[in-house]
Amino acid sequence: MLHTFDWNLVRSFLLVLDQGSLLGAARVLGSSQPTVGRHVAELESQLGVVLFERTGRGLVPTTTALTLAKAAREMEAGALQLQTTLSGAKSKTAGTVRITASTPVAVHLLPKLLADMRRLLPDIQVELVSSNQVSNLLRREADIAIRMVRPDQSSLIAKKLGDVALGAYAHQDYLARRGVLREPADLLKHDLIGSDTDTAILQGFQAMGHAATLETFALRTDDFLVQWAAVKAGLGIGFCADYIASAEPKVVPVLTHQLQIPPLPMWLAVHREIRTNPRIRAVFDHLAEGLPALIA
Numbered sequence: 636m637l638h639t640f641d642w643n644l645v646r647s648f649l650l651v652l653d654q655g656s657l658l659g660a661a662r663v664l665g666s667s668q669p670t671v672g673r674h675v676a677e678l679e680s681q682l683g684v685v686l687f688e689r690t691g692r693g694l695v696p697t698t699t700a701l702t703l704a705k706a707a708r709e710m711e712a713g714a715l716q717l718q719t720t721l722s723g724a725k726s727k728t729a730g731t732v733r734i735t736a737s738t739p740v741a742v743h744l745l746p747k748l749l750a751d752m753r754r755l756l757p758d759i760q761v762e763l764v765s766s767n768q769v770s771n772l773l774r775r776e777a778d779i780a781i782r783m784v785r786p787d788q789s790s791l792i793a794k795k796l797g798d799v800a801l802g803a804y805a806h807q808d809y810l811a812r813r814g815v816l817r818e819p820a821d822l823l824k825h826d827l828i829g830s831d832t833d834t835a836i837l838q839g840f841q842a843m844g845h846a847a848t849l850e851t852f853a854l855r856t857d858d859f860l861v862q863w864a865a866v867k868a869g870l871g872i873g874f875c876a877d878y879i880a881s882a883e884p885k886v887v888p889v890l891t892h893q894l895q896i897p898p899l900p901m902w903l904a905v906h907r908e909i910r911t912n913p914r915i916r917a918v919f920d921h922l923a924e925g926l927p928a929l930i931a
Contacts, residue, residue, distance in 0.1 A: 826871030
């Protein structure tokens with residue numbers, strides 16, 4: 636059947652039919668006359684029919700060739716339509732996607748993933764909103780959000796990526812200077828690094844029965860990068876995700892077994908438009924595939 640043949644054979648056949656000669660078809664194809672001649676001969680061999688009569692006036696199509704030409708032109712139209720569709724699909728993945736993520740995620744996790752994505756999807760540009768505030772996807776402040784809480788809006792699609800393990804960490808130099816901690820209560824005897832307006836760590840101490848206050852912390856800042864920099868500098872003991880601390884060998888965990896800090900779930904959220912937007916879908920899928928391994 637015709638559809639089983641090499642498309643190059645069919646295309647050469649149609650051009651010979653249209654141009655009236657092997658040389659004319661070769662010029663259109665940017666090929667050679669012998670190559671086009673081999674294409675026609677191979678197609679005739681596969682079909683078991685004669686497509687052209689070789690006469691002094693050139694190539695004259697047989698009745699069989701004229702009959703097959705209609706099906707061949709339908710094949711040609713289908714091939715062109717497929718090419719157009721593929722080109723259109725590719726163009727739909729071009730453009731900008733706006734991602735919002737917390738500062739630690741934006742700094743420590745996304746650069747590697749975005750570098751990989753740049754090689755796979757070079758037509759997509761990324762706007763990265765590095766903020767600890769939860770951007771509103773419904774107001775289109777972002778196309779995709781990486782959140783540590785599950786979004787509850789029904790018009791959003793959310794995928795859980797995993798749980799982010801947290802711990803208390805200190806630089807080796809700090810511990811050598813101040814001594815090893817043996818129980819959670821020892822934390823109150825050390826220089827602590829925590830948040831200013833975010834009271835999560837403070838509430839954690841209070842939940843364990845320790846009367847901690849803001850003054851318990853030697854350094855308070857809501858900027859997680861500043862907290863981490865202070866820990867690396869040996870200022871005191873701070874709290875961060877394991878995936879951040881794992882990259883710094885001189886920063887070690889403290890009270891690994893005694894201090895039980897609940898992990899934070901990580902969610903990938905997107906507006907339902909993902910179902911009709913190939914560009915957003917491509918970025919969402921790339922993040923959904925890559926992030927779980929980085930936080931495991």
